[in-house]
Amino acid sequence: MGPRKKTSLNRRDFLKNVAAGAAVLAAAPAATARPPALERGAPAAIPISPEAELRSPPTAEILTADRTGSDFMVDVIKSLGIDYVCANPGSSFRGLHESIINYGSNRSPEFITCCHEESSVAMAHGYAKIEGKPLLVMAHGTVGLQHAAMAVYNAYCDRVPVLIIGGNIMDATRRISQVEWAHSVQDAAAILRDYVKWDDLPVSLPHFAESTVRAYKIAMTPPMMPVLLIVDGELQENLIANGASLQVPRLTATSPPQGHSGAVDEAARLLVAAENPVLIAGRAARTPAGMTYLMELAETLQIPIINQMDRMNFPTRHPLNQTERGRELMTSADVIIGLEVNDFWGALHSFRDQMDRTSRLIARSDAKTISINSANLFVKSNYQNFQRYPEVDVDIPADAEATLPSLTEAVKRRLDASRKSTFANRRAKLAAAHDEALQRARDAAAYAWDVSPISTARLSSELWAQIKNEDWSLVSRVEMLSRWPLRLWAFDKYHQYIGGAGGYGIGYGAPAAVGAALANRRHGRLSVNMQCDGDLMYAPGVLWTAAHHRIPLLTLMHNNRAYHQEVMQVQIMANRHSRGVDRATIGTTLSDPPIDYAKLAQSMGVYGEGPISDPKDLAPAIARAIQVVKRGEPALVDVLTQPR
Ligand SMILES: Cc1ncc(C[n+]2csc(CCOP(=O)(O)OP(=O)(O)O)c2C)c(N)n1
Ligand SMILES: [Mg+2]
Numbered sequence: 001m002g003p004r005k006k007t008s009l010n011r012r013d014f015l016k017n018v019a020a021g022a023a024v025l026a027a028a029p030a031a032t033a034r035p036p037a038l039e040r041g042a043p044a045a046i047p048i049s050p051e052a053e054l055r056s057p058p059t060a061e062i063l064t065a066d067r068t069g070s071d072f073m074v075d076v077i078k079s080l081g082i083d084y085v086c087a088n089p090g091s092s093f094r095g096l097h098e099s100i101i102n103y104g105s106n107r108s109p110e111f112i113t114c115c116h117e118e119s120s121v122a123m124a125h126g127y128a129k130i131e132g133k134p135l136l137v138m139a140h141g142t143v144g145l146q147h148a149a150m151a152v153y154n155a156y157c158d159r160v161p162v163l164i165i166g167g168n169i170m171d172a173t174r175r176i177s178q179v180e181w182a183h184s185v186q187d188a189a190a191i192l193r194d195y196v197k198w199d200d201l202p203v204s205l206p207h208f209a210e211s212t213v214r215a216y217k218i219a220m221t222p223p224m225m226p227v228l229l230i231v232d233g234e235l236q237e238n239l240i241a242n243g244a245s246l247q248v249p250r251l252t253a254t255s256p257p258q259g260h261s262g263a264v265d266e267a268a269r270l271l272v273a274a275e276n277p278v279l280i281a282g283r284a285a286r287t288p289a290g291m292t293y294l295m296e297l298a299e300t301l302q303i304p305i306i307n308q309m310d311r312m313n314f315p316t317r318h319p320l321n322q323t324e325r326g327r328e329l330m331t332s333a334d335v336i337i338g339l340e341v342n343d344f345w346g347a348l349h350s351f352r353d354q355m356d357r358t359s360r361l362i363a364r365s366d367a368k369t370i371s372i373n374s375a376n377l378f379v380k381s382n383y384q385n386f387q388r389y390p391e392v393d394v395d396i397p398a399d400a401e402a403t404l405p406s407l408t409e410a411v412k413r414r415l416d417a418s419r420k421s422t423f424a425n426r427r428a429k430l431a432a433a434h435d436e437a438l439q440r441a442r443d444a445a446a447y448a449w450d451v452s453p454i455s456t457a458r459l460s461s462e463l464w465a466q467i468k469n470e471d472w473s474l475v476s477r478v479e480m481l482s483r484w485p486l487r488l489w490a491f492d493k494y495h496q497y498i499g500g501a502g503g504y505g506i507g508y509g510a511p512a513a514v515g516a517a518l519a520n521r522r523h524g525r526l527s528v529n530m531q532c533d534g535d536l537m538y539a540p541g542v543l544w545t546a547a548h549h550r551i552p553l554l555t556l557m558h559n560n561r562a563y564h565q566e567v568m569q570v571q572i573m574a575n576r577h578s579r580g581v582d583r584a585t586i587g588t589t590l591s592d593p594p595i596d597y598a599k600l601a602q603s604m605g606v607y608g609e610g611p612i613s614d615p616k617d618l619a620p621a622i623a624r625a626i627q628v629v630k631r632g633e634p635a636l637v638d639v640l641t642q643p644r
Helices: 011-018 021-026 069-079 091-103 117-131 141-157 179-180 203-221 234-238 261-273 286-299 325-332 344-347 398-413 418-448 456-467 484-488 507-519 535-537 541-546 564-576 596-603 615-630
Strands: 084-085 112-113 136-139 163-166 198-200 226-232 278-283 305-307 335-339 349-352 358-361 367-374 394-396 472-474 526-532 553-559 608-614 636-639
Touching: 011 305, 069 091, 069 203, 069 234, 069 484, 084 091, 084 117, 091 112, 091 136, 091 163, 091 179, 091 198, 091 234, 117 136, 117 141, 117 507, 117 526, 117 541, 141 163, 141 344, 163 203, 163 234, 198 203, 198 484, 203 226, 203 305, 203 349, 226 234, 261 367, 261 394, 261 398, 278 286, 286 398, 305 325, 325 418, 344 349, 344 367, 418 456, 418 615, 456 484, 456 526, 456 553, 484 608, 507 526, 507 535, 507 541, 507 553, 526 615, 535 553, 541 636, 553 596, 553 608, 553 615, 596 636, 608 615, 615 636
Parallel strands: 084 112, 084 136, 136 163, 163 226, 198 226, 278 305, 278 335, 335 367, 367 394, 472 526, 526 553, 553 636, 608 636
Antiparallel strands: 349 358
């Protein structure tokens, strides 16, 4: 069991006296001490600073037997090494909330104040992709879980672990108000059950302890996913019975599932014999080690890599990185291996978005296909993120990262001098093609260099020029920027890219960036977020969270004043009917009135500049903002950009 913290007042006495109203508060020094700002009559904006939030609670003699269930729950949570709890407050978990900040001293986990439950979960999502472990999210009853839902779905699709606790009042006769009735639910987990890996409803403290440790293990076993515990308010708030023997179960390591040796050897045989093999990497690297393993396989086979970049799988400047030539390579490949590729069928086909929605095989019909994918170990029915059925020749339901070393060994066993020399020739050709592709990207980036609004290539280049000598981390996705950073920048470390939302739910970007920056803070990295305007407008309150918790993060707005992707969707429809595209901006733009993101940021305590429309003003603005971020604070530069 964890350490027992001394509290300012015997909790049992405090609870007994609470009914007596404010009188009891006078007896509690912590409660009467008003922040100086309030006494001076200043606005009560931040009554307690982030630094003060981390100070230990006041201490006094402890008089035993005053621990509530939620104190023990904190012991369990601490045993898992969870650093933060992201939450928007709610009475259904007030017991846990109070225990975390007082009994647990607001350290490991530290409470992160979130302004929307979707932000809580998306922050956890971004954090886990950098730190490789979950943080805790608490959500309030029906309404909190409903708000959390889309972000949970994103994490589920993206195979990211998040530990979620939802509050609830189970006993109908104990609900104290209409509100508690409205926020209580018979089967709370049903709200999220279709897109979490596991849920439970503990009815006792030992049950809570076992289920929490079990949930953590389930979430962290590939395929990783969110898990959910519904924790009854009374279980949190009731005193622990005298003499109750409670213990925290030991968290033991789980080894990730590896591919069957026979299937792995068959994959190696096909790859070694292939003349034009291609490797597609989806969520291949779960950790920095995954990148190393993939590089070793790639170097052994001299195989071109098409990086779908759902994770930072492979360095962008590696000569075998042939992502920009993906389509060309797919059409000639005789063996295609996919590592954690979500849509293998989609990689082999092209789709035509016309009246009849047709598709066509682009790969050779005699190409042999190999898939290593842990997604096959856990599939649910209702939500359709599992994609079309691919006819894979060697199908290995296993974790790619854990299977890569044995695959590389199997390949090495089959190599002889003649294959090695063939592979060396292949590498020389691929290296030349890689250099040409990079040069083509640089040439293309120079088009419309001075245009205003600013081109996304210029935006990416100006940012790169100022971060390339730092320990940087791009904590946003790149599809909305025509993937310019991936085409131009040198990514070679795992923490330099975190992939996308998984479920393509917009509103993920800003909070995931803040969560990833929270994880990067401990490592002293410069987190950069290229932020779409539409995405930020779902829940901009996360900027306040970044300011309040002093999370260093450079945000450059990609402000095209539109939901531009949807402009294009409506244009497709209008074109189909030959009605002209002029009116496709209706319902899809954010230009009237224009949104002032610098002011939005400033209003929440974030350094803000802009809007910047002249490209020559960009570099100095980025430089100023980086100085702010280096001081340990968030900063935002609003940049008016071309649509893509
Ligand atoms: C929750 C949610 N609602 C709606 C959509 C549909 N959608 C896809 S892209 C997009 C526009 C996003 O706008 P922005 O973030 O500014 O990026 P842009 O397309 O302008 O580059 C929308 C609304 C979605 N994917 N998720
Ligand atoms: Mg936009």
